[in-house]
Amino acid sequence: MTRSARRTRRMLRTTGAGAAALLALSACSSSGEDSGGKAGASSSAGGPDKLSGTVNVFAAASLTESFTQLGKDFEERHPGTKVVFNFGGSDSLAAGITSGAPADVFASASPRTMKVVTDAGDAAGTPATFVRNRLEIATLPGNPDEVASLADLTGDDLKVVLCDKTVPCGAAAQKALTAADLKLTPVSYEEDVKSALNKVVLKEADAAVVYRTDVRAAGDKVEGVEFPEAADAVNDYPITLLKDAPNAAVGTAFIELVRSAEGRKVLTEAGFTAP
Amino acid sequence: MTASPETGAAAGPRTGGPRRPRPLRGGAPLPLLVPALIGLAFLVLPLVALLVRAPWTSMPELLTSTEVWQALRLSLICATAATAVSMVIGVPLAWLLARVEFPGRGLVRALVTLPLVLPPVVGGVALLMALGRNGVVGRWLDSWFGLTLPFTTTGVVLAEAFVAMPFLVISVEGTLRAADPRYEEAATTLGASRFTAFRRVTLPLIAPGIAAGAVLAWARALGEFGATITFAGNFPGRTQTMPLAVYLALQSDPEAAVALSLVLLAVSIAVLAGLRDRWMTAS
Numbered sequence A: 001m002t003r004s005a006r007r008t009r010r011m012l013r014t015t016g017a018g019a020a021a022l023l024a025l026s027a028c029s030s031s032g033e034d035s036g037g038k039a040g041a042s043s044s045a046g047g048p049d050k051l052s053g054t055v056n057v058f059a060a061a062s063l064t065e066s067f068t069q070l071g072k073d074f075e076e077r078h079p080g081t082k083v084v085f086n087f088g089g090s091d092s093l094a095a096g097i098t099s100g101a102p103a104d105v106f107a108s109a110s111p112r113t114m115k116v117v118t119d120a121g122d123a124a125g126t127p128a129t130f131v132r133n134r135l136e137i138a139t140l141p142g143n144p145d146e147v148a149s150l151a152d153l154t155g156d157d158l159k160v161v162l163c164d165k166t167v168p169c170g171a172a173a174q175k176a177l178t179a180a181d182l183k184l185t186p187v188s189y190e191e192d193v194k195s196a197l198n199k200v201v202l203k204e205a206d207a208a209v210v211y212r213t214d215v216r217a218a219g220d221k222v223e224g225v226e227f228p229e230a231a232d233a234v235n236d237y238p239i240t241l242l243k244d245a246p247n248a249a250v251g252t253a254f255i256e257l258v259r260s261a262e263g264r265k266v267l268t269e270a271g272f273t274a275p
Numbered sequence B: 001m002t003a004s005p006e007t008g009a010a011a012g013p014r015t016g017g018p019r020r021p022r023p024l025r026g027g028a029p030l031p032l033l034v035p036a037l038i039g040l041a042f043l044v045l046p047l048v049a050l051l052v053r054a055p056w057t058s059m060p061e062l063l064t065s066t067e068v069w070q071a072l073r074l075s076l077i078c079a080t081a082a083t084a085v086s087m088v089i090g091v092p093l094a095w096l097l098a099r100v101e102f103p104g105r106g107l108v109r110a111l112v113t114l115p116l117v118l119p120p121v122v123g124g125v126a127l128l129m130a131l132g133r134n135g136v137v138g139r140w141l142d143s144w145f146g147l148t149l150p151f152t153t154t155g156v157v158l159a160e161a162f163v164a165m166p167f168l169v170i171s172v173e174g175t176l177r178a179a180d181p182r183y184e185e186a187a188t189t190l191g192a193s194r195f196t197a198f199r200r201v202t203l204p205l206i207a208p209g210i211a212a213g214a215v216l217a218w219a220r221a222l223g224e225f226g227a228t229i230t231f232a233g234n235f236p237g238r239t240q241t242m243p244l245a246v247y248l249a250l251q252s253d254p255e256a257a258v259a260l261s262l263v264l265l266a267v268s269i270a271v272l273a274g275l276r277d278r279w280m281t282a283s
Helices: A002-034 A061-077 A090-098 A113-117 A149-154 A169-177 A193-201 A212-217 A228-233 A246-259 A261-269 B007-009 B030-053 B059-063 B066-099 B105-112 B120-131 B137-146 B152-177 B182-189 B192-224 B228-231 B242-252 B254-281
Strands: A051-060 A082-086 A105-107 A123-133 A135-139 A160-163 A188-190 A207-211 A224-225 A233-244
Touching: A051 A061, A051 A090, A051 A212, A051 A246, A051 A261, A051 B059, A061 A082, A061 A193, A061 A261, A061 B192, A082 A090, A082 A123, A082 A135, A090 A105, A090 A113, A090 A188, A090 B242, A113 A123, A113 A169, A123 A246, A123 A261, A135 A169, A135 A193, A135 A212, A135 A228, A135 B105, A149 A224, A169 A193, A169 A228, A188 A193, A193 A207, A193 A212, A193 B152, A193 B228, A207 A212, A212 A224, A212 A228, A233 B242, A246 A261, B030 B105, B030 B254, B066 B105, B066 B152, B066 B192, B066 B242, B066 B254, B105 B152, B120 B137, B152 B192, B152 B228, B182 B192, B192 B254, B228 B242
Parallel strands: A051 A082, A051 A105, A160 A188, A160 A207
Antiparallel strands: A105 A233, A123 A233, A135 A207, A135 A224
16 A cells, blocks of 8 residues: 555656656757757757767777766766767777767777778768877886886796787787887787786786776786887877767767867876877 | 486386487477577577678688687687586586585575676686686695696686586586486495495486586587686687687688688587487487
């Protein structure tokens, strides 16, 4: 008895709230029409600009921390918008986009993976490099093995993990090793940069060659060691709006935020460098 | 003597009938036939798609690369070793669960099936935390015996056995519970020890169940990816099994990945079909 009564009351309350929301929405949309907004094609426009709706951003896994922050900033600045991220390996994201995944923005960790998308004719305009990432050696906390250079990793007594050559961080590491004329046999070629980092976080490996942003994100679980050869293997991160973007207006605005001074600030704090 | 409880159940109430159930007269009824065919199509369609999209022209080149054969060899060796490990410790475990009453048996049974629900990558992390260089048990293995398991072929076998053994345990336990315990009891009353009864009576009785479980475990181990790459890493010739090679090829060259998958499929189908005919029908 009491439970069903309570349920009815709750239901009424929800319906009431829903009706209020609907009213608010219709009020908004009519005001939107009055000012002749074209960006907010769907109903709920909020704020002085007419940006609304959901934007789907496909971004490289290494952007997870900084883009999540930027997404929150963006939603605060443009009420009524929602930024949905799909973080993953750039290659699989590119494969998803070329096979028709509904995405508005693609931010990739390498020009090569971006080229997959542009070659397929799926990008709107030319991709722009918005940040760069460089490699760093991640060692155990306190650097007990006293790793100071890339050459220190080539000894037999250290367990080193690298990314596989097929993923961007592995290709970059290979480039740095070639530039330094070093031959390094790791214990494992990991499938992505986070797995490589985790082997050091879990203390299974003594060192890994990863991005500076990953070292930064891991906090005090690893210690970063910079090495000069990293300059020969800097990774450019391109970003682009996609041709079949369901919400191009919001997508463009998000790219603007990423490339703005504020966006740059969030990204450099995460360890990226300006292009 | 109804040696196999599976065929016994399939043959229905008629005990002592033929080993293989006779085909039903009048064909399959429509309400069974239609979903059955949909089920078959659902399972087979993705394989057909792989065949259709396979890069047949570049196939010979891919198949002559030493790395592919290395990965395939490693896969077969590790899956077989993992199945052997599972049988040596899994069959006694299944017997314990089926035949011995002890408090908390339901909980233990649930724990045994845990690797089935655990995402394999999580299983790999759990293995690292248990048996890794810095793991709960692993650190003692390292300091006492100088034994480190991650990044080794032994690590691959362990990761595969961890994921595949529950299939064997469940299958064997089911067979044991369906098997009549009176044969064992008869053997013990006639003077056999409980272990002799297990060896001479129970094992032959449940052989088809063990075979079915072993085949399941082997197939699961062969396709294992997540726990292996997390626990044992990926190094050609040492820990890079076929599924790992396929995944990494997918990053850069999807066509090569399709070709590699087909090789793995062909080999596993050949082995499974061969085993099925030999083990499961004529026991």
